[in-house]
Amino acid sequence: MTETPTRLLVAASGTGGHLFPAIATADSLSDYHIEWLGVPDRLETQLVPQKYPIHTIAVGGFQGKPGLGTLMTGTRLATAILKARHLLKQGNFQGVFTTGGYIAAPAILAARSLRLPIILHESNALPGKVTRWLAPRCTQVAIGFAVAARYLPKAQTTVVGTPVRADFTNESEPLEFPIPDHAPLVVVLGGSQGAVAVNRLVRAAAPAWLEAGIWIVHLTGNLDPDAHSLQHPHYIAMPFYDHIAPLLKRANFAVSRAGAGTLTELAITKTPAILIPYPYAAEDHQTFNAKVFAQQGAAVLIQQQDLTPEQLQGKVLYLLGDSTGLNRMAEAAGSLAVVDSANRLAEVVRAVVV
Template sequence: MANPPLKLLIAASGTGGHLFPAIALADKLQEYEIQWLGVPNRLETQLVPSQYPLNTISVEGFQQGLSLSSLRILFKLISSIFQVRHILKAGNFQGLFTTGGYIAGPAVIAARSLGLPIIFHESNALPGKVTRFFGPWCSAVAIGFDAAARYLPNCKTVCVGTPVRPQFLDENCDHSLDLPIPDDVPVIVVFGGSQGAVAVNKLVRQCAPAWFDAGAYIVHLTGDRDPEADSLQHSQYISMPFYNNMAALLRRANLAISRSGAGSLTELAVCGTPAILIPYPFAAEDHQSFNSAVFTEVGAALSFPQSELTPEILQQRVLGLLQSPGELAKMGEKARAITYPDSADKLATLVREILANG
């Protein structure tokens, strides 16, 4: 009789930046039996494919200071550790993979208490507090940027990049773009990650008339939290909360204006899309600024602190880039040079090696 497949529990929750790399990995591990660990009412309930059974636990991130609320969260954390232990034992799992976030805490503690191999993936250039604390407990910490290794001195780190969805690796996917955009016009794509970015949206709408006059089309992904999302109407302006075919859109774009979450940056780099980056100023430990620095240091993007970026500055920098197609092309080439198109394969190989060694 053939040996039963190895079983892997994937703990990934909350945002596209945590979920998409984990889904890309799962798709590469078809020989494994995979289940998911998530949180009720978060994005994984929509994004995790149906072939991966979803287990949920009730856990939250800690807030600053000691309060009744933090005591309640602590109780949930302790309870969730025992829940994950039960899931791992009852399912006879051979290992755990996580992409971080607050779900990683109880997952790593539970797996470690059972002596199971743990693979952590950290996509940011500045690893999060959870990664820095739990990384030494893991068999390996796979990192998205080489720069992250300096913050994880007591961990076994392996730089594999950050996996992207398969469609981003199709160099001809722009042919599937189903938006009413002429072939011979410059296209600016604006997006703020899976949560949207209201402050960026406002800036862009103030700048847009000058960009329209320069012949550009704007595809503006506003997110679903912007009360002024429908305030601008123009024949060269396409606005929607989200767009599913991001790979095609980024390959068609001449320029992107974006936050600098690790997942978004990886998608920009794989597609070779030049970018103006506006790091989210309230990100934990300002980690988006560390991410954007990886791109600006090699000339793949321009980056501006939100507090210093005026409509006038953004308007002129975009116009300057649109008038310099050679500079845009160089930025795109430099972006491709710092990415790992085979990241999902590299990460899958690492997972196989660790689980095979028990």
Template sequence: MIRLLIAASGTGGHVFPALAVAKRLPYCDIHWLGTPNRLEQRLVDDIYPLYTVPVEGFQTSSIIKNIQILFKLLKSVFWIKELLKKKKIDIVFTTGGYISGAVTLAAYISGIPVILHESNYIPGKTTRLLSYFCKMTALGFKETAKYLPWVSTIWLGTPIREQFYTSQNLDLNIPAKAILIVIIGGSQGAVSINDLVRECVLDWIKLGAYVVHLTGNNDSKANTINHPQYISLTFYDNMAALLQRADLAISRAGSGTLAELAITKTPAILIPYPFAAENHQFYNAKFFVDAQAAYCYQQKKLTKDTLTKDVLDLIEDSTKLKKMAYEMSKLITKDSAQKLAELLGNNLKS
């Protein structure tokens, strides 16, 4: 049996694609590497053996703090190296993030091949560096290859969960013919988007729209609007059903969410996270805007009036929404999870 270590941690954009690939590998003995108190502990811990290491990124100007982070990284590399040996790991798969640095270096030292998946349009500095130590870097966007000219890359798209490929039942009380707007701030929510949406939502409701607002866990104003056409949830498990039913999404521009919007053919107004490394969410969004499948606004420039008007215009113009949905459908990359599973099987250490 192939022994595989998956290193995916932190946000849904890292964890969900890795889970999608893992589900296509029933013939593997899978172990999972993450960081403490992150999303993988809720999603992975009951499925695969989960190990955690306390790594973090170099995102501070403090020299002392950076030295402490470096020490943690080096300590984690050697701990992971022992884990690879103990579990007799054959191959490593990582979806990036802070964890990828430590696991890639440990695997490289151990002579174990690493497949790295970069889902963003613009690869971060970490990916650009780590790709040199990987057997292959798989890409979510075909055009990303031009930013990694000196390493081996392959375009396979971004894996999404299996349920997105089949029709799902939505267990929320929304009339069949009602316009549905879904607000998605990412796996951790987005308070700034939440505040803006709450200023607009009553105008959309007056036009007959229903709104499902996924607020995340850190929004103190989450229950301040009470209306039968407005459903506020911190988290919703069946995102496939929700997006399949949605007529329009207002969302961050994480690569995983964008892949889900494409497969469900859901037009979107995208508000990229302004503090994402190297502004990568903006470039993700731009790809969809250029394809005429979405609108995009910088968070600091988006006003209540603009967002209210754009949504009202779209929900009153079914032709425009259908055109955007059609353009979304052209951005689908099918079978990404299966293709990545096959790539892992074909790149075992000799």
């Protein structure tokens, strides 16, 4: 008699930072029956349906000062909890796994009301307010950075790293760009929302880099009106790029924001970096992430308000000219990588949702 597979509801929504770790973990649970819970018109509605059945519930986040908007968001949250509870009961799900986003709160609270096991993954060094509130209500909280545990004193935590897409750990496809093998390559990463301020700094510094024979691949995001203002045969600008693994494996250096997912990719590919945290991230959590890498010697942390084009230009040229120092940074980045993070997180799920 064939055993019925364990039914797991994955709740992950919003950005790649929430979705890619959830997808990687779900893919490591091939013996489970998995369905997805997300939010309409978010990235999951594009990435998930080809892999897993998806359900969506409209819910927003709590932002700004308390007022009418907060009351409306609270009402939507209560409605979302009831809908999630109905879905969990109707689908006979045996547990919930979430990596955050707006959908995390209703999924966790609905599962809690049904006394179902819950696993929450937190990728940032400084967990957000919602995570700090919900973590004690979860059966297990898996964390990407060990330092995050100090902010979750009432939760059961275990360090697993942050899962990445399979092409980072598998043999990835060749680089699509005609960059000579001997040429130094700098990759600029602004995160899923882009980074207009970083883009401006890079474009101002880039002429000196190009003159020095450096190639640049610049992922600008789609919010920069000046994205194509710099033209050069060795400067490649595009809003996004799907095949980031071979690009970072080829890169000698990166200039990047400090989202947890991007840092995980830099660690696995052993890519030294200058990290410029997004200054308006909630509770400045990108700075907390970047400090972990800077303290390890894997990256240089510079706050956006402290950085001029001349400083960025000189720092990159200096670091690329110091092969010994660059190798030390690469090895330090690699020491922060948890290559089997998806499998570790899957094992946490297996231990809790049976």
